[in-house]
Amino acid sequence: MLVTNPGIESFIPPQRVLMGPGPSDVPQRILDAMHRPTIGHLDPSFQEMMEEIKVLMRYAYQTENPLTFPVSAPGSAGMEMCFVNLVEPGDKVIVCVNGVFGGRMLENVKRTGGVPVVVEDDWGTPVTVAKVEQAFTDNPGAKVLAFVHAETSTGAQSDAQSLAALAHKHGAITIMDCVTSLGGTPVLIDEWGIDSAYSGSQKCLSCTPGLSPVTFSERAIDKVKARKTPVQSWFLDLNLVLGYWQSAGKRTYHHTAPINPLYGLHEALVILAEEGLENAWARHRSMHEQLRNGLEGMGMKFVVEESARLPQLNSVWVPEGVDDAAARAKLLAEFNLEIGAGLGALAGKVWRIGLMGYSAKQENVDFCLKAVRSVLHK
Numbered sequence: 001m002l003v004t005n006p007g008i009e010s011f012i013p014p015q016r017v018l019m020g021p022g023p024s025d026v027p028q029r030i031l032d033a034m035h036r037p038t039i040g041h042l043d044p045s046f047q048e049m050m051e052e053i054k055v056l057m058r059y060a061y062q063t064e065n066p067l068t069f070p071v072s073a074p075g076s077a078g079m080e081m082c083f084v085n086l087v088e089p090g091d092k093v094i095v096c097v098n099g100v101f102g103g104r105m106l107e108n109v110k111r112t113g114g115v116p117v118v119v120e121d122d123w124g125t126p127v128t129v130a131k132v133e134q135a136f137t138d139n140p141g142a143k144v145l146a147f148v149h150a151e152t153s154t155g156a157q158s159d160a161q162s163l164a165a166l167a168h169k170h171g172a173i174t175i176m177d178c179v180t181s182l183g184g185t186p187v188l189i190d191e192w193g194i195d196s197a198y199s200g201s202q203k204c205l206s207c208t209p210g211l212s213p214v215t216f217s218e219r220a221i222d223k224v225k226a227r228k229t230p231v232q233s234w235f236l237d238l239n240l241v242l243g244y245w246q247s248a249g250k251r252t253y254h255h256t257a258p259i260n261p262l263y264g265l266h267e268a269l270v271i272l273a274e275e276g277l278e279n280a281w282a283r284h285r286s287m288h289e290q291l292r293n294g295l296e297g298m299g300m301k302f303v304v305e306e307s308a309r310l311p312q313l314n315s316v317w318v319p320e321g322v323d324d325a326a327a328r329a330k331l332l333a334e335f336n337l338e339i340g341a342g343l344g345a346l347a348g349k350v351w352r353i354g355l356m357g358y359s360a361k362q363e364n365v366d367f368c369l370k371a372v373r374s375v376l377h378k
């Protein structure tokens, strides 16, 4: 007996405006790039494009690191790649938790057999540098410092430069989550001395989800090469992936690269380079200021204090007496507008309004303010 043919037809998605915590609106140019013909992943012209992606990523990350490439999986896989390679069983890892994604880093430390030293901060506040300094003092020999630069669950940005400087002073290497910061606020890998970082394609790069740009310094690679135990994950083992992403011509099969999504990432990075990083940062800032003025004008309050606020992720308290889920459902049904709900400790209490990448534009700010105003009036 065969399973009955379900007779399902092609899926046509609704047209939405994406102003949540990611994915962000994808520009037509990127969608167009993705529907170009699929070619072989070892085709010389594909390999040339992969080389260009690495060059463009070095610009986006502001780094000379040769080992800078996109992992063929979402941001969470980039996170795992950093932890499974850089943490060996028994390594003491100082891990900063001030939101959902810091909590995931802690989970990764435990699963890789690392010994976590947790530095906790309240949700909505940045990582307290003095607490991290104390953790290093209390835990000599800590090998790794892990922190989230831009906590998407709360909208708080931490001082990556000071944290990286502390790690270096104490001989530890850094793992930085910059999934939400890359392309939206400055991420200066070399200037700050970050040893490893991961990001995502669908936030301020405005590409489709499913790719994770990562970068590793020489110090990070040395730590991987000095491992006494093999990396637990075959797919994410840097030693193996290296053979795939090394210079064109010498490439050997590891897995089949997601060809068309990589066309999209290439286009997203070309768009970022055309605009220029500084201009992209300034655009996110100015759109944020307009959105903030509008929201505050309606009496809404931000979760994060101004100095640590991420322009690309605006967390505001759900106004008193407003039904969180019903209001967001209305925004989606009546305006085709997606904004984010609160996560974890902030579930049901906040809205997270994203201004990421292509979504950080005047018409979105105006549209969002109009829609929120209308929903709050009802």
Ligand SMILES: *Cc1c(COP(=O)(O)O)cnc(C)c1O
Pocket: 022, 074, 075, 076, 077, 101, 148, 150, 151, 152, 153, 177, 178, 179, 180, 200, 201, 209, 210
């Ligand atoms: C979105 C996000 C991730 C996870 O990325 P996915 O592509 O959803 O796997 C990790 N860290 C932060 C800070 C994020 O915002």
